[in-house]
Amino acid sequence: MARQSYLFSSESVSEGHPDKVCDRISDAVVDLFLGEMPEARVACETLATTNRVVIAGETRGPDSITPEKIEEVARNAIRDIGYEQDGFHWKTADVAVHLHAQSAHIAQGVDASGNKDEGAGDQGIMFGYACNDTPVLMPAAIYYSHQILKRLAEVRHDGTEPKLGPDAKSQVTLKFENGKPVACSSIVLSTQHLDEDLTSEDVRGIVEPYIREVMPTEWLTDDTIWYINPTGKFVIGGPDGDCGLTGRKIIVDTYGGAAPHGGGAFSGKDPTKVDRSAAYAARYLAKNVVAADMADRCTIQLAYAIGVSQPLSIYVDTHGTTKNGLTDEAIERSIAKSMDLSPRGIRETLQLNRPIYARSAAYGHFGREPEADGGFSWERTDLVEALRGNA
Known part of the structure; x- marks a missing residue:
């Protein structure tokens, strides 16, 4: 029988996390192709580091989608996320596009032909x-980890909290009894901040009200442990601080x-x-x-x-x-x-x-x-x- 009482943790990362910047660019490229040709084929990988973005992979789509269009899509994605920093800026980053045609040997197995229906693109x-656990039928720990970061992104984008940066990570640990979540054991949040003078306590003062907005009130008790920017300053963030893929x-x-x-x-x-x-x-x-x-x-x-x-x-x-x-x-x-x-x-x-x-x-x-x-x-x-x- 499965355990009924335990602690369980899940983490999330924000749209400005280096790996998520890359996911966003890659999916923006997919959208570009599907927007012009619904049957396009795209396998796009992105790498991002200090002021550099490399886009590579295989595609099959219209000739109208040029490397220049793909570069524009990448810059727009970075701008929408909010990166305008010396080490990573949507306008000044070097963007290299290395997309090439899809392998004909893969295409022959996937495409429909004759009496053969379209096959899976891979095993x-x-x-x-x-x-x-939740109204959207998702596990609670990952759901609330997402909700924390999504709310912080909203107040960053709308200008309510201009001191917050795009890069952030959250982690929620929940206590389960009889197989159901009943309390929050701990919350971990590391968020980039643009004011170098902010302390961890200052950052907690900014983010705690928004965390309390999204978490079930009864789960946050005197026993809940908070770890907000536990390593101290977090000013250098995004692909400037850590390579993304x-x-x-x-x-x-x-x-x-x-x-x-x-x-x-x-x-x-x-x-x-x-x-x-x-x-x-x-x-x-x-x-x-x-x-x-x-x-x-x-x-x-x-x-x-x-x-x-x-x-x-x-x-x-x-x-x-x-x-x-x-x-x-x-x-x-x-x-x-x-x-x-x-x-x-x-x-x-x-x-x-x-x-x-x-x-x-x-x-x-x-x-x-x-x-x-x-x-x-x-x-x-x-x-x-x-x-x-x-x-």
Whole structure:
């Protein structure tokens, strides 16, 4: 039986974290291609360091997308995040673009031809997860870690807190009793600040009210331990302080360690890449299973082979929380009947061939609100009736 009383921690990083700067640029490039050609192929990686950005990878898309356009997209992303510092500035950073054509040998396995349906863009395993810890059916520790940083970014962008910088990390440790979060054991926050004279106590005075805004009031008690900028000053931040790379924050992007991860990053990949699209589908399915009150927790694994359209396996684990006489096997059968899990089927169901990805690069790909233009479509709960009917 799973433990019922324990401490569990998850971390998040802000949009100005060096790795997230790279994720944002890579996803902005994906959006650029999909905006001009919905069937474009993109595998874009970004590296960022002191006043230098390197963009590399493989693409297949219209000739109208030039290196100059890609450079402009990168600069706009850096400006939107808020970097105008001597060591990293959207206007003065050197941006090098090294994108080239997609391998024909990969394309032949992925593209539809003759009687062959489009295949997966690679082999791999992808996981989805949902639980009823929070209203958005996400694990609580990662959800509140994101919310803290998202709120601090809002007050930085709107000018309420001009002393805060773009780079930040949070970590929330929660106490669980009877399998449910009941209190916050500790909060860790390290945030860049633009005033060199600020002490850790000064920074705590700035950020604590916003942290209290987003955390459940009853979870913050006299026993909660606060670590705010515990190393002291944090003025040099972003890629000037630490080199960034696309795809290094995959646990931040997903479930904060509360569920397995297949290992593939999301950012910089068009939705033919099942690393991205099938992970979104698995979250969509797991969330709908929990929303349908079929289980309190649900982990789903999907497995694919390059060039093969249908998943090799569908695995469900509800961690002993199934309801109404259901079994994990019954939920597996229902999933197979309720959604076409081929790469094409996933993209069409979730309408993924749209420029909706740059917004997902920070504060988690999951637990967000579905948006009118199709952003975060995998967070919808419109499969509930189908899953119940097919169980």
